[in-house]
Structure formats: C-alpha cells, structure tokens
Amino acid sequence: MTETTDSLVETMKLLADKTRLTILALLKEKEMCVCDIVDILHTTQPNISQHLKKLKNGGLVLETRRSQWIYYSLNMDDKPYLQGILKELPSMKDELNKLNPNCCK
Amino acid sequence: MTETTDSLVETMKLLADKTRLTILALLKEKEMCVCDIVDILHTTQPNISQHLKKLKNGGLVLETRRSQWIYYSLNMDDKPYLQGILKELPSMKDELNKLNPNCCK
DNA sequence: TACTAATATAATTATTTACTTATATAATGA
C-alpha cells in the first residue's frame, strides 16, 4: 500500500502548480474537453495541452476522444490521498456556469 | 474549511521534493534535531537547514531549542490532508535504529 | 480533395530552486 518516495514526489510535483491544481479542481466537478479548460483558465491552448499531458502521464487524469474533442476526467483510483487535497480547494461551480455554450458543440 | 489555491500550491511545492518529504516521514516517527536528520539523509548540514526553514515557514514543522540543539517536529494541525499523504511513505523505523548515538548528547 | 476546428508537439526563454561552499551566529564549557 505504500508508494515509493520517488513516485510520491512526482505526484506532488504535479500538484505543485496553480494551473494543474485548478484543472484538477475543475475535473472534480465533471469531465471536460480541452477547449472548456482553456476557456476557463485564461491561458493558451498549448499551455493547457502540456499540463494535461503531464497529468495524464502521472496517472491523475484519463482521456477519451469523442470525435474531434478529447475529454479529460479525474482519476483518483490508485491515489486515495488526492481526495483530501482536492477537498481543500474552493468550489469551481461558478466557473462552470460561465462556460462558452459553443464549446465542444 | 477551504484553503486558497495559492496557499495549497505553496504547500504542495514543499512536498514536491524528496529531501523534504523524507524529513517529514522521519518526523512522523518522532521529533528530531538537525544533526539526526543530517546523519540519516547523507547530505550537508546547510542543505538540511535550508529545507527545514522552508518547512517551518510553510507551517509544516515546529522548532524548539533545547540548549544547543534545535528540535523539529511535525505540525499537521491546520493541514489534515497531510496525514493521507504521509501514510503513503515507507516506514523510516530502520533509519531511526541507525542513528549515531553520540548525536545530540 | 480542400478547408476548418480541436488538439498536440517542438523549440526557445525566463524563472525558480536545490545544492554547494564559505561564513556567521548561538550556546556550552574550560
């Protein structure tokens, strides 16, 4: 049940960035496509794309393609301690309401 | 009950380093003085001292001086989610047994 | 097939940060 210190450090590095932590907070609400996330976080698409890649490689998110959109979802399966961390973050519900209705349509 | 994202990021940065994470794993077992930690981690005293300063500033450890030694102890009071993270780390009990008996004496 | 939209990748740059070496401070004891 105990992880190696090295792999835990790698996971903590993923969480030690505001953009990535906010992405995880968003995905806690619901799965989202890249354009949704770019919309909310006010940064560039390549920036989000690179952060998502890191989160995916670290096993924190899963991706599914549905036609031209790629949806990302939170994966806490093998990291139960994530729940306690993400619980600390403020709710992102307000941001979800502001989503561009033309995104992923 | 929810922290700001910024302050959570700062805490995650503190955890995203192998030396600091190992220090926390050690302090989970018992409070220790600087020379104990230097002994176990095979690095230099200034290096440990600087890591301890960061952990202290981030509120993750407390320090107490007892004559010429300064003891550090884990402080999870306002960060309950730390428990779940540190639980993932391997036990440090073996390292404690190897401690130099002349340290802090 | 050509065009557009969504997303990923590559290369560059600037910032952050861990570690090292040298030095300073603080406490103890002769």
Add this chain to the structure above:
DNA sequence: TCATTATATAAGTAAATAATTATATTAGTA
C-alpha cells in the same frame, strides 16, 4: 575570554520547468 559544537545564512551555480510562439496532426465537413 577562548575554543568547540550545533545551527543558520549568504552567495553562486546548475538543473528543472512553466509559458510562449510556431508548427504539426487528427477529425469532421463541404
């Protein structure tokens, strides 16, 4: 007071990394 031990601080360097800009890939559609 002087010497020693424990710890902290300062300055410099090298490595890691987030963001930007440009370009590539993939899917859908006319």
